[in-house]
């Protein structure tokens with residue numbers, strides 16, 4: 719088992735309303751020379767959650783944090799002009815919450831972050847620590 723310390727939220731940086739399949743992300747990441755999709759879970763526009771890379775495998779989504787984290791991405795993150803924007807649908811917000819709660823049950827010591835907490839990026843275009851902070855048990859460690 720990997721020692722999971724972070725659950726890191728991302729966006730696909732695609733325009734609002736555009737559907738993106740796991741296979742498409744897989745092809746983007748293969749084109750970068752990776753083994754395939756770098757995220758572990760993908761939250762679709764309709765809120766359904768698809769499995770990407772196996773949780774048991776180290777992901778490719780956040781430089782310096784991959785070995786200790788799970789990567790969760792929602793489809794979207796850009797407005798119609800291509801500007802970073804929280805484009806999550808209500809169904810996606812629910813789907814994202816569902817997978818994060820599930821992961822915290824499995825990894826109760828893990829903390830939720832957004833990609834931007836570790837890198838100079840807008841991703842995932844909202845404050846994941848603030849939005850999901852209440853899910854994590856209050857301890858002085860956090």
Ligand SMILES: [Zn+2]
Nearest residue numbers: 728729833841
């Ligand atoms: Zn990201």
